[in-house]
Amino acid sequence: MTTNILFAAGAARWDDWAPPLRAALDRAGLAYELAQEMPSEKVDYIVYAPDSPLRDFTPYGRCKAVLNIWAGVEAIVGNKTLTQPLARMVGGGLTEGMVEWVLGHALRHHLGMDAHIANPEHRWHPVAPPLASERRVTVLGLGALGSAVAEKLAGLGFDVTGWSRRPKKITGLRTQHGVEGLTKALKGAEILVLLLPDTPATENILNAETLALPAPGAFVINPGRGALIDDSALLAALDSGQVAHATLDVFRVEPLPTDHPFWTHPGVTVTPHVASETRAPQGAEVIAENILRGEAGQPFLHLVDRQAGY
Ligand code: NDP
Secondary structure, three states, X not given: OOEEEEEEOOHHHHHHHHHHHHHHHHHOOOOEEEEOOOOHHHOOEEXXXXXXXXXXXXXXXXXXXXXXXXXXXXXXXXXXXXXXOEEOOOOOOHHHHHHHHHHHHHHHHHHOOXXXXXXXXXXXXXXXXXXXXXXXXXXXXXXXXXXXXXXXXXXXXXXXXXXXXXXXXXXXXXXXXHHHHHHXXXXXXXXXXXXXXXXXXXXXXXXXXXXXXXXXXXXXXXXXXXXXXXXXXXXXXHHHOOEEEEEEOOOOOOOOOOOOHHHXXXXXXXXXXXXXXXXXXXXXXXXXXXXXXXXXXXXXXXXXXXXXXX
16 A cells, blocks of 8 residues: 655755655655645645645545644644644754754853954953853753753753753753743743743743843843744843843744844844754654654654644
């Protein structure tokens, strides 16, 4: 029997993804058809990205799973026509990329690099930065990405606290969880990293009230999602000095509108949603593994909890 796989993750990604997907499926010896178009009633799996034009899953009655090539699912998780299991991307190069991006931006602020990179007045200010062990870092979100980031930061010696929805133990860091743990996690943080998904429960998690909890002059690094932050509250915290600098990779509207105050605020670094992305060669392995699991009657990996929204 042939397994029919519809690639609906965007025509622009086909050339990158088709060869490694075929290679991974060939290695497994699966008889399959992989195409960008096929009759809906034939489709067994849909390889998907939330920016795909495919929004109505009703005709795909035989489809066993929708396999998302992104980690974030907020744009698809609420789709009422999607009754098939939905898996998201874990691995696929995403974790390594995110660890590198966050570590780079955290070290920039920790070491005070900006003062030396741009020093037009040639100020000689010989103050050594603190050690990582003297810097309190809080990571909100301890999933695939947040836990990897928190562990690497702790490995460099940072004093790391992590926060998640459910209790979690990770060697080398303090952990807090749930609504009641948020205040403890934020209190006194000097660098705050946001790696939460965008759900109704996480929207505006950084607001006027919670932004008052970190240490004065804290640094905010957000590669999670734009909706995690109340933009006006962050701008006010930057203006008051409560937040010294915000490095933002994700925004409520992307591309960030040219007239958004983040572009011109001296305390904000804007990066254009580049913190990490799924790399086709590694991502194809993850997708192929899930298809093989489905065909072998094993449970899918990385299934989205539709109730929780991530
Ligand atoms: P996961 O689903 O693996 O982890 C999510 C984490 O957030 C979990 O620890 C979860 O807690 C926690 N969480 C969720 N809801 C709450 C809540 N209400 N209160 C407290 N904690 C909560 O996601 P990933 O680590 O794979 O990805 C995180 C996000 O990163 C993605 O959703 C996406 O938005 C973003 N991303 C951004 C990229 C970029 O380039 N900028 C690239 C890839 C991803 P628990 O452990 O208890 O479930």
